[in-house]
Amino acid sequence: MTPDTTNFMLAGYAVIFSVMAIYIASLILRWRNLKRDLIILQEMQAKK
Amino acid sequence: MERQPLILQILNILSAVLLAIAACLVFFYAPLELVMGNVQKIFYFHVANAWVGMLGFVAAAVAGIAYLRTHDMKWDILEMAAVEISLVFFLIAIVTGSIWAYPAWGTWWTWDPRLTTAAILEMIYLAYLLLRQGIEDPERRARFGAVYTLIGGLSVPLTFLSIRLFRTIHPALIGTASSAAQGGFDMSAPMKLTFFFSLFTFSLIFVVLLWHRIRLGRLAEKVEQLKLNVMQ
Numbered sequence: 001m002t003p004d005t006t007n008f009m010l011a012g013y014a015v016i017f018s019v020m021a022i023y024i025a026s027l028i029l030r031w032r033n034l035k036r037d038l039i040i041l042q043e044m045q046a047k048k
Numbered sequence: 049m050e051r052q053p054l055i056l057q058i059l060n061i062l063s064a065v066l067l068a069i070a071a072c073l074v075f076f077y078a079p080l081e082l083v084m085g086n087v088q089k090i091f092y093f094h095v096a097n098a099w100v101g102m103l104g105f106v107a108a109a110v111a112g113i114a115y116l117r118t119h120d121m122k123w124d125i126l127e128m129a130a131v132e133i134s135l136v137f138f139l140i141a142i143v144t145g146s147i148w149a150y151p152a153w154g155t156w157w158t159w160d161p162r163l164t165t166a167a168i169l170e171m172i173y174l175a176y177l178l179l180r181q182g183i184e185d186p187e188r189r190a191r192f193g194a195v196y197t198l199i200g201g202l203s204v205p206l207t208f209l210s211i212r213l214f215r216t217i218h219p220a221l222i223g224t225a226s227s228a229a230q231g232g233f234d235m236s237a238p239m240k241l242t243f244f245f246s247l248f249t250f251s252l253i254f255v256v257l258l259w260h261r262i263r264l265g266r267l268a269e270k271v272e273q274l275k276l277n278v279m280q
Binding site: 002003004005006008009011012013015016019020023024027030031034035037038041042044048 | 071074080082083084085086087088089090093094097133136139140143144147148150151257260261263264267268270271274275277278
């Protein structure tokens with residue numbers, strides 16, 4: 001008889017999609033932070 | 049650093065659509081494997097993630113060689129991007145493998161040659177990220193990274209071939225497994241289609257993420273340069 005291993009499958013796919021989503025979110029967050037830093041630094045350079 | 053190029057925007061959408069199709073193929077098209085049940089469906093994305101992970105580590109080694117030859121920082125940015133993305137995908141492969149292992153082998157983890165070499169591979173590149181952060185000088189950091197990924201890259205074929213060279217319980221898909229390998233299964237046509245579609249989708253996702261990560265690396269370099277100018 002085929003065992004019911006559906007929960008393990010769902011756990012596996014939850015890990016896959018969660019980790020990928022966290023990584024993509026980290027890319028977006030780092031991009032935004034760097035853009036903010038860039039604007040501040042450009043303003044500081046203009047004042048110099 | 050401007051808007052994303054049009055090709056990248058198209059690839060973003062394409063990779064999301066292909067990922068959705070791949071997920072549909074896994075859940076609704078690929079047949080149920082009778083011995084293991086639904087957990088076998090982890091296989092499609094598990095192998096695709098491991099493939100992309102190894103691909104990135106090899107790409108990082110190639111970028112390392114290119115840096116050592118040219119001393120062009122663009123190769124360092126590529127190398128760093130490839131390692132970071134591969135670490136994420138390879139971690140997914142290890143964790144999903146463990147989730148699959150429990151119902152299939154009766155344990156979350158065993159010090160099997162494939163699992164051991166995969167864990168070592170992940171640790172090697174995790175150490176790469178940590179060690180890089182400790183080096184301030186960009187050129188020294190890039191030189192260190194290039195040599196490290198070159199040497200670290202040697203562990204990729206070892207991990208790939210471990211199921212063919214050693215006594216193992218991990219199934220082999222490509223080529224002949226060790227005579228002692230257990231747990232393999234034959235793929236039907238719908239399984240093969242789902243598998244190769246997933247493999248292609250994750251390869252595309254890797255390229256798209258690599259592009260984004262390279263853009264991030266270039267922006268970080270620009271900010272670092274500007275910081276130095278302002279401080280002077």
